[in-house]
Amino acid sequence: MASPQQEFNVGIIGYGLSAKVFHIPFIGLTPSLVLHSIVQRSPVPGNSAPEDFPSIKHFTNASELLSDPSVDIVVIGTPPNTHFTLARDALLAGKHVLVEKPFVPTSAQAHELAALARQKNRIITVYQNxxxxxxxxxxxxxxxxxxxxxxxxxxxxxxxxxxxxxxxxxxxxxxxxxxxxxxxxxxxxxxxxxxxxxxxxxxxxxxxxxxxxxxxxxxxxxxxxxxxxxxxxxxxxxxxxxxxxxxxxxxxxxxxxxxxxxxxxxxxxxxxxxxxxxxxxxxxxxxxxxxxxxxxxxxxxxxxxxxxxxxxxxxxxxxxxTYRRFYELFANAVASGKEEDAPVSATQAARVLxxxxxxxxxxxxxxxxxxxxxxx
The missing domain is CATH 3.30.360.10 (Dihydrodipicolinate Reductase; domain 2)
Known part of the structure; x- marks a missing residue:
């Protein structure tokens, strides 16, 4: 009998177009990934993660999500000037990380995150869909x-x-x-x-x-x-x-x-x-x-x-x-723990930078x- 597939809880930081259109739908289509939580700083009627997803956890700041031990993966969908700090903090908290493009402002920051991910034995990837x-x-x-x-x-x-x-x-x-x-x-x-x-x-x-x-x-x-x-x-x-x-x-x-x-x-x-x-x-x-x-x-x-x-x-x-393939590869990389399995590595993203x-x-x-x- 085949062993049950391991599941990973996903927390998303940011609730804009990126999260709504490019990440949440594909997380839901990837068998080993579970939408666990969303960080939205200021929900309002008509644009409210808690209203749209009442059965999951919700936070108003990233530090609360990063300190939650049940979160395995963090998706960062905020503006790019915030990416480096959020990705670094997520890796230090022991999370796997998916960062929206553009990855970070500089290649030096990208190489630093790639090295930190290796040090922490975590997968970091960039959404070059x-x-x-x-x-x-x-x-x-x-x-x-x-x-x-x-x-x-x-x-x-x-x-x-x-x-x-x-x-x-x-x-x-x-x-x-x-x-x-x-x-x-x-x-x-x-x-x-x-x-x-x-x-x-x-x-x-x-x-x-x-x-x-x-x-x-x-x-x-x-x-x-x-x-x-x-x-x-x-x-x-x-x-x-x-x-x-x-x-x-x-x-x-x-x-x-x-x-x-x-x-x-x-x-x-x-x-x-x-x-x-x-x-x-x-x-x-x-x-x-x-x-x-x-x-x-x-x-x-x-x-x-x-x-x-x-x-x-x-x-x-x-x-x-289709873009489903990106998430399939990312989920497989998280399961294997192998950097080379990531759909887009931080090192590749650094070269583009x-x-x-x-x-x-x-x-x-x-x-x-x-x-x-x-x-x-």
Whole structure:
């Protein structure tokens, strides 16, 4: 007879969109995880964790949750300037930790948390859920299967047409020095995907722009935070370039997502993975077809035929693993206690932060900058 599956109690710090849309639903779908408690500082009618989940524990400050011995895992869904202290305190309290992206403001903090997790024999992971976007998995498969050949240029976008500044939020108003802004919010996703595919670049060249106001900025000081960025990551060993672009004044009917050029072909894809919009609209990961892209949204694969003539075909998006896979892997890592089983390790997240730090230095100086791991 099989032994019963071990269960782990999960406490969540923060009750915003992240908790409601990206964490609580997937905790409920992961057999070994149990939603145990939520920290919400100021519940109000219509936005109240105690009203929404009356059968679990509730706290109004993180220290109460961290001191509860029945909590095994802590999910941190607060603004990024709070992540380091909360994650450190959770590890010191003997908890496993899942931190929303962006992980922490600096790579030094990320490496410190990775070392502390090893010291405490606990798992710490970062919610880079877009590793499980179906369009990214399609790109990954095309490269792995050699459909494109040797990658010459990898272009990844997160563009929008939002010429008017949105309402205040940490994503806009928290400075980059504290983990805010577009480079940490959206750039973390794009750079993590580049890192997964190609590893660390040898150099980064960055331009920061305020597209809404029409001016170049440096990313330092008041009025210098960008709303758009263009990064060029170079890989000296292959000659490949990865172009990472985020813009807010992109007037396109279909926004480019990926454009990958290789020695045997290229892949062009527009639109975003459907999971986030589905979840934001109140859908569930158990809904039929969740994460499956409509055929009208498929990308185009161009290829060099045996006769040297270039042709093209529609390239179906792969069957989605969905964001459920992240939580499955995290639960397995907690059960095994092995850092290498974590879906996204703190060390990997630190490497991505090194790329961000190189980009910030490049935008400030106007020079190509090697990430820290290539300087050591």
């Amino acid at each position: 877009r590793r499980w976007d179906s369009d990214f998995l399609t790109v990954q498969k095309l490269i792995r299967d050699g459909e494109i050949g040797r990658v010459i240029e990898f272009e990844t976008h997160f563009d929008r047409f939002r010429p008017q500044k949105p309402p205040a939020s940490w994503k806009l108003d928290l400075p980059m020095s504290k983990g805010g802004g577009v480079l940490y919010d959206l750039g973390t996703h794009l750079l993590d995907q580049v890192f997964v595919l190609f590893g660390m670049p040898t150099a980064v060249l960055a331009k920061f722009v305020n597209q809404r106001e029409g001016r170049v900025v440096t990313g330092e000081g008041e009025g210098q935070e960008p709303d758009s960025v263009s990064l060029m990551l170079s890989y000296a060993d292959t000659g490949m370039l990865a172009l990472v672009r985020i813009g807010v004044v992109s007037a396109e009917e279909e926004q480019v997502r990926f454009w990958v050029r290789g020695s045997r072909g290229s892949f062009h894809k527009t639109g975003l993975d459907p999971q986030e919009n589905h979840l934001r609209a109140g859908g569930k990961a158990t809904d039929p077809g969740f994460g499956t892209e409509d055929a009208s949204r498929y990308g185009k694969l161009s290829f060099v035929g045996d006769d040297g003539v270039i042709g093209s075909r529609v390239c179906p998006t792969v069957e989605p693993e 090194e790329i961000i730090e190189a980009a910030k230095e490049s935008a400030r100086t106007g020079r190509e900058v090697a990430p820290q791991s290539h300087r050591d």
